[in-house]
Amino acid sequence: MSLKVTLFGGTGQGKTTYTLALLYMMASGIDGFRIEAKDADTTTKYLNPWRDFVMAKRWPAPTMGRREDEFRLLFHNEYVTDFRWVDYQGGAINVPSDESEEAAQLHADIQESNAVMIVADAFTIATRPQIEAELLTSSAYIFNLLNNYKFRSASAETGITTALVLTKADILPPEYTANDYAKLLEKARQVFRGVTQFVSELRLPDSKIAPWLYPAAILPVSIVGDGNASVVDPGKGYDLATIKLESSPMPQNIHYPFLYAIGNEMDRIAMTLEEQEQDVAGRLNKLNRNVLNKILRGRTIRELHEERQAVARRLQELEPKIRAITSVANQKMRTLVP
Ligand SMILES: Nc1nc2c(ncn2[C@@H]2O[C@H](COP(=O)(O)OP(=O)(O)OP(=O)(O)O)[C@@H](O)[C@H]2O)c(=O)[nH]1
Ligand SMILES: [Mg+2]
Numbered sequence: 257m258s259l260k261v262t263l264f265g266g267t268g269q270g271k272t273t274y275t276l277a278l279l280y281m282m283a284s285g286i287d288g289f290r291i292e293a294k295d296a297d298t299t300t301k302y303l304n305p306w307r308d309f310v311m312a313k314r315w316p317a318p319t320m321g322r323r324e325d326e327f328r329l330l331f332h333n334e335y336v337t338d339f340r341w342v343d344y345q346g347g348a349i350n351v352p353s354d355e356s357e358e359a360a361q362l363h364a365d366i367q368e369s370n371a372v373m374i375v376a377d378a379f380t381i382a383t384r385p386q387i388e389a390e391l392l393t394s395s396a397y398i399f400n401l402l403n404n405y406k407f408r409s410a411s412a413e414t415g416i417t418t419a420l421v422l423t424k425a426d427i428l429p430p431e432y433t434a435n436d437y438a439k440l441l442e443k444a445r446q447v448f449r450g451v452t453q454f455v456s457e458l459r460l461p462d463s464k465i466a467p468w469l470y471p472a473a474i475l476p477v478s479i480v481g482d483g484n485a486s487v488v489d490p491g492k493g494y495d496l497a498t499i500k501l502e503s504s505p506m507p508q509n510i511h512y513p514f515l516y517a518i519g520n521e522m523d524r525i526a527m528t529l530e531e532q533e534q535d536v537a538g539r540l541n542k543l544n545r546n547v548l549n550k551i552l553r554g555r556t557i558r559e560l561h562e563e564r565q566a567v568a569r570r571l572q573e574l575e576p577k578i579r580a581i582t583s584v585a586n587q588k589m590r591t592l593v594p
Contacts, residue, residue: 265375266394267346270423294326364550371417371517378422399450415469417520419513425476473589481506512588519581528568
């Protein structure tokens, strides 16, 4: 049984640094939760760049292509679920799927994902004019993808959990951190208003879609921790800020968006049991061939449906553990629509 979490966001927004820190922290365990890679080499591949980061103060290299790894989530040493984690090169969201294999793969990943984590640079959101912040975080591209694969014709869809992770919160100007990040959250909701509006419309009394199908929350995080990095150059045009890591990183809040995504997703996906094979076929047959082939990977739609049903059955059994996960994370996350 496997859940899929796709991490995406524009170039240089902090996806890889976030992933390295999260896996490092979760490998040793945090709040009773621990993750294990499926094989020892995967762990080594993630630990090495993290060690260079901490010891040599060297930021991870920009991602080339896409990388997918398999992990297991444990709670007090008890197996909860497998999950696949996908990290992308930011540029993949800005290309059409009929022009690039990688873009087609990203579209398939989003369609198949149980949860998405959108990574956006809080410093860019705070310091750039709104329209530049939108383009640098790729918020419109992100909304376009979610809308196409998850939101549109939503009544026939099964929903998705969205966690908006605002990275680099350690270098924010003080007025953006005051009152529990009030000003940052307000601007981030504006920059990502496509997603914010979709979620808020679900709350209207005449909405045909139940709001719980689309849990969405936001949280500022920092991989380095307050006071450990400095801005060498705030950046201009396409160039993002140049940041120097001054002292040892001390990650803050980074595991909550992940637990929120996994927890809510498990909670919600159990409902997939009611889904019919024709619903799945109807939905998938509307997709572009390139994207559909990537999703099916040689399976028939019937096989895919059976796999999803098996996952949903197992998740229903896990209900009590699911509660443990969601309660820790839900307390920390801020709802996207207050
Ligand atoms: N101050 C601060 N800077 C950060 C933090 N996380 C990332 N950065 C900065 O952001 C840069 C880009 O981070 P990456 O993790 O490589 O970004 P990415 O989204 O994986 O980028 P691509 O793979 O190119 O799409 C880093 O080189 C750092 O300069 C953070 O928590 N605090
Ligand atoms: Mg990267």
